[in-house]
Amino acid sequence: MTPAIELAGVSRLFGAVRALDDVSLAIASGEFFALLGPSGSGKTTCLRLVAGFDHPTAGKVTLYGEDVTGVPPFERSVNTVFQDYALFPHMSVAENVAYGPMVRGVGAVERRQLAREVLELVQLASLADRAPSQLSGGQKQRVALARALVNRPKVLLLDEPLGALDLRLREEMQIELKAIQQKLGITFVYVTHDQGEALSMADRVAVFRDGRVEQVDTPRGLYVRPRTAFVARFVGSANVIEGALARRITGSDQAFAVRPEVIEIRAADGPPPAGLLCCEGTLEEVHYHGATSRWHLRVGDAVLTAVRQEAAAAAAIPAHGARLRLAWSRESLVPLEAR
Amino acid sequence: MPALRAAAAFLHGRRGFYLALLLLPPLLWLGIIYLGSLFALLAQSFYAIDEFTARIVPVFTLATYRQLFSHPANLDIILRTLAMAVAVTAAAAVIAFPVANYMARYATPRVKALFYVGVMLPMWTSYLVKVYAWRLVLAKQGIFSWFVDLVGLTPALDGALATPVIGGPSLASSYIGMFVVFVYMWLPFMILPLVAALERVPGTLVAASADLGARPRQTFRHVVLPLALPGLAAGSIFTFSLTLGDYIIPSVVGAPGYFIGMMVYQQQGTAGNLPLAAAFSVVPIILIAIYLALARRMGAFDAL
Amino acid sequence: MRSRRVRAAWDRASLGQKIAAFAGLAFLHLPVWVIFLYAFTTEDRTYQFPPPGLTLKWFEVAFARQDIWAALKLSLGVASVATAIALALGTLAAFALARSRFRGRELITLLFVLPIALPGIITGIALLSAFRMGGIQPGFWTIVVGHATFCIVIVHNNVIARLRRIPPSWVEASMDLGADGLQTFRHVLLPQIATALLAGGMLAFALSFDEIIVTLFTAGHERTLPIWFFNELFRPRERPITNVVAVTVVLITLVPILLAYRLTRPNDTRG
Numbered sequence: 001m002t003p004a005i006e007l008a009g010v011s012r013l014f015g016a017v018r019a020l021d022d023v024s025l026a027i028a029s030g031e032f033f034a035l036l037g038p039s040g041s042g043k044t045t046c047l048r049l050v051a052g053f054d055h056p057t058a059g060k061v062t063l064y065g066e067d068v069t070g071v072p073p074f075e076r077s078v079n080t081v082f083q084d085y086a087l088f089p090h091m092s093v094a095e096n097v098a099y100g101p102m103v104r105g106v107g108a109v110e111r112r113q114l115a116r117e118v119l120e121l122v123q124l125a126s127l128a129d130r131a132p133s134q135l136s137g138g139q140k141q142r143v144a145l146a147r148a149l150v151n152r153p154k155v156l157l158l159d160e161p162l163g164a165l166d167l168r169l170r171e172e173m174q175i176e177l178k179a180i181q182q183k184l185g186i187t188f189v190y191v192t193h194d195q196g197e198a199l200s201m202a203d204r205v206a207v208f209r210d211g212r213v214e215q216v217d218t219p220r221g222l223y224v225r226p227r228t229a230f231v232a233r234f235v236g237s238a239n240v241i242e243g244a245l246a247r248r249i250t251g252s253d254q255a256f257a258v259r260p261e262v263i264e265i266r267a268a269d270g271p272p273p274a275g276l277l278c279c280e281g282t283l284e285e286v287h288y289h290g291a292t293s294r295w296h297l298r299v300g301d302a303v304l305t306a307v308r309q310e311a312a313a314a315a316a317i318p319a320h321g322a323r324l325r326l327a328w329s330r331e332s333l334v335p336l337e338a339r
Numbered sequence: 340m341p342a343l344r345a346a347a348a349f350l351h352g353r354r355g356f357y358l359a360l361l362l363l364p365p366l367l368w369l370g371i372i373y374l375g376s377l378f379a380l381l382a383q384s385f386y387a388i389d390e391f392t393a394r395i396v397p398v399f400t401l402a403t404y405r406q407l408f409s410h411p412a413n414l415d416i417i418l419r420t421l422a423m424a425v426a427v428t429a430a431a432a433v434i435a436f437p438v439a440n441y442m443a444r445y446a447t448p449r450v451k452a453l454f455y456v457g458v459m460l461p462m463w464t465s466y467l468v469k470v471y472a473w474r475l476v477l478a479k480q481g482i483f484s485w486f487v488d489l490v491g492l493t494p495a496l497d498g499a500l501a502t503p504v505i506g507g508p509s510l511a512s513s514y515i516g517m518f519v520v521f522v523y524m525w526l527p528f529m530i531l532p533l534v535a536a537l538e539r540v541p542g543t544l545v546a547a548s549a550d551l552g553a554r555p556r557q558t559f560r561h562v563v564l565p566l567a568l569p570g571l572a573a574g575s576i577f578t579f580s581l582t583l584g585d586y587i588i589p590s591v592v593g594a595p596g597y598f599i600g601m602m603v604y605q606q607q608g609t610a611g612n613l614p615l616a617a618a619f620s621v622v623p624i625i626l627i628a629i630y631l632a633l634a635r636r637m638g639a640f641d642a643l
Numbered sequence: 644m645r646s647r648r649v650r651a652a653w654d655r656a657s658l659g660q661k662i663a664a665f666a667g668l669a670f671l672h673l674p675v676w677v678i679f680l681y682a683f684t685t686e687d688r689t690y691q692f693p694p695p696g697l698t699l700k701w702f703e704v705a706f707a708r709q710d711i712w713a714a715l716k717l718s719l720g721v722a723s724v725a726t727a728i729a730l731a732l733g734t735l736a737a738f739a740l741a742r743s744r745f746r747g748r749e750l751i752t753l754l755f756v757l758p759i760a761l762p763g764i765i766t767g768i769a770l771l772s773a774f775r776m777g778g779i780q781p782g783f784w785t786i787v788v789g790h791a792t793f794c795i796v797i798v799h800n801n802v803i804a805r806l807r808r809i810p811p812s813w814v815e816a817s818m819d820l821g822a823d824g825l826q827t828f829r830h831v832l833l834p835q836i837a838t839a840l841l842a843g844g845m846l847a848f849a850l851s852f853d854e855i856i857v858t859l860f861t862a863g864h865e866r867t868l869p870i871w872f873f874n875e876l877f878r879p880r881e882r883p884i885t886n887v888v889a890v891t892v893v894l895i896t897l898v899p900i901l902l903a904y905r906l907t908r909p910n911d912t913r914g
Contacts, residue, residue, distance in 0.1 A: 347823035441664035472674035584762020
């Protein structure tokens with residue numbers, strides 16, 4: 001099947017800055033695809049190239065098999081939900097939503113109907129005659145979504161759409177967005193710097209770093225098998241162990257990651273557990289997180305973090321400076337590529 | 340419509356071409372008519388007038404500039420104009436600062452709106468009418484001397500008018516009067532950029548300064564004033580440049596001494612010596628260029 | 644928001660600061676009102692204050708003067724044409740320069756400041772030099788050329804200030820929804836800059852209507868209203884009529900200025 005979006009060897013240079021550096025990606029039709037990375041990693045640039053706001057310095061952008069590299073945004077069947085919503089202040093909610101059909105020459109009656117349908121989809125039909133300035137942040141976000149959906153795009157691009165909302169509203173909208181995507185079967189490309197958002201919503205995630213794609217995988221795949229130290233640290237939290245310490249623990253020079261929740265903590269005076277990898281450290285700090293607590297232990301030059309269920313840990317927290325043994329199974333160790 | 344849309348799509352991919360298309364007409368106007376005229380002006384200043392036929396000889400010569408700088412009277416005119424421009428700029432800054440500071444930092448929104456209209460209204464009132472009004476105000480029997488008489492200060496006014504150089508038979512025909520009118524005319528041009536600059540000083544900076552122990556006077560001196568400097572520089576560009584080039588005010592209100600602008604107007608008109616007028620008008624251009632270079636270093640253009 | 648906050652006692656304007664601010668404002672207003680008073684005085688020879696009596700007869704006299712009407716007509720004509728040219732060229736320039744970056748942009752920006760940064764007398768004498776060299780006879784069109792040159796700058800400044808307040812995402816959103824450049828201009832940009840255009844146009848009109856410094860160089864034998872007025876200043880015999888014309892000129896220029904101010908007040912823009 002032809003992918004919905006394909007980027008082949010795409011680079012975008014701003015002067016000497018490589019905002020995107022030889023990126024290749026294929027996004028399947030109907031997929032919820034997240035572009036995840038810290039700010040300045042190239043994910044928004046990538047989105048703008050797909051939308052047509054910007055054009056690549058090198059490489060090719062394809063939409064459903066059609067080369068759109070030089071095609072202007074108004075000739076692409078792709079729509080965007082903007083980070084600042086970009087609602088036109090001189091138009092009502094309904095006029096904003098009907099804007100796409102209007103510029104495509106759809107008659108007044110029909111486009112009012114179209115707008116109403118989409119506004120019902122996002123549960124805002126009652127606010128159709130309001131001005132954007134009279135809406136709350138969450139409502140503006142829904143209008144922006146409705147406006148982008150009214151043209152029935154094959155692909156919807158979302159640029160940090162929930163970034164300006166508070167935490168509770170954000171969680172609500174995450175569920176709603178996912179539901180709408182499944183209902184309409186549209187390909188969603190979702191830019192975010194929030195790994196929790198990417199993991200919970202996306203079918204697949206591309207992790208960006210310095211203009212390059214570091215890894216593309218399902219959320220579970222990213223978490224369980226991060227390929228690099230960067231991905232291991234950016235998606236969830238991870239103890240990255242390399243150099244002499246790695247050699248001492250595994251006997252090999254290859255760096256590896258261990259998730260804090262797989263580390264067991266035991267007293268240092270017992271016999272070394274059979275079949276487990278282990279090392280010894282001193283307890284530096286314990287941070288309380290409600291259901292869990294995070295223990296920071298110094299091992300040589302490194303500080304490793306372990307997560308313990310609070311119910312088990314509360315009984316006896318050793319004094320600071322206590323010698324403890326950290327142990328984990330060989331299977332839970334994730335080998336990392338050198339970069 | 341399809342043709343238009345095709346054109347739009349064509350232009351979309353060619354941003355440089357599209358920009359050039361937009362920029363070409365205005366650029367042609369300013370580039371050819373305005374810049375072209377400035378070059379014509381420069382060229383004229385390197386011509387000279389034939390003393391016998393009184394006609395312009397279009398041959399390159401420095402004779403006109405020699406004439407300009409060799410007459411002590413001409414140097415007097417330049418110095419007089421420069422001194423007036425500097426004095427007017429300084430006075431406008433001193434008067435404008437309290438007004439702008441009050442507007443930007445203390446006035447309630449309603450009072451501020453009142454001040455805005457209050458500053459804009461006279462600024463945009465007909466220039467000639469304002470000059471004329473000042474002639475009425477400063478005239479011998481006019482409102483100003485009436486007021487001075489009312490408060491019993493007539494001897495003080497007479498004393499000021501008796502001062503050599505800046506005095507004169509009446510305020511309307513003295514340098515003092517001219518100075519007052521100049522300051523009046525350009526004051527709004529100083530107030531508005533100052534307000535803009537002062538408005539950009541966040542209130543938290545003033546609070547922080549006070550929090551760290553600064554008295555209001557110290558806060559003003561060390562925090563507000565330095566941050567308002569670009570606005571001050573921007574405003575002074577207007578007051579300085581407008582004073583240098585004006586010839587209406589000195590000819591309607593003021594003493595008999597000539598100013599650069601009057602010389603330019605007279606040389607091209609009654610005297611019929613366009614080259615000398617052109618050479619005279621190059622002087623303020625150079626003075627302003629020097630001033631702009633200084634202002635730029637103070638960051639004046641950020642506040643324009 | 645900031646201005647709404649109640650000021651704490653340590654950061655209030657002192658009485659001296661208040662007096663200085665209001666005194667400055669009063670200084671700006673005094674002469675304007677004097678003119679209105681003098682238009683009604685019965686005294687026609689000196690500037691005696693207070694006026695010995697008030698009358699409306701000078702308005703009647705001025706109304707019957709053909710030379711004033713001719714000058715007024717010329718001034719309105721010049722201002723209309725100069726404003727039209729300025730609106731077209733100033734808007735184009737604003738669109739080109741609002742967000743673009745290219746080599747030489749600084750120089751072009753400087754060129755768009757120069758006509759108001761340099762004193763009017765330079766524009767005047769420069770245009771006159773060019774007209775003389777080109778053998779162009781001064782008249783209606785030379786006046787228009789002079790006025791349009793600085794009016795372009797006024798319109799450009801007004802429009803570019805508004806354009807820069809429009810987030811780039813609005814244009815992108817419009818194109819994203821299927822609007823091409825022209826449609827985006829018509830449905831998104833034009834409604835946003837309409838008031839700025841109107842305001843710029845009215846300021847340009849008022850400036851042109853009132854212009855004297857450049858006009859004296861470019862008018863030849865034509866007489867705009869300000870030139871008529873200027874000549875009158877050195878012919879003191881008709882003082883009362885001059886006063887009446889002064890009041891008329893103030894009123895004609897102030898109406899568009901006040902409208903322009905209303906249209907460009909920062910809190911007037913929606914969104």
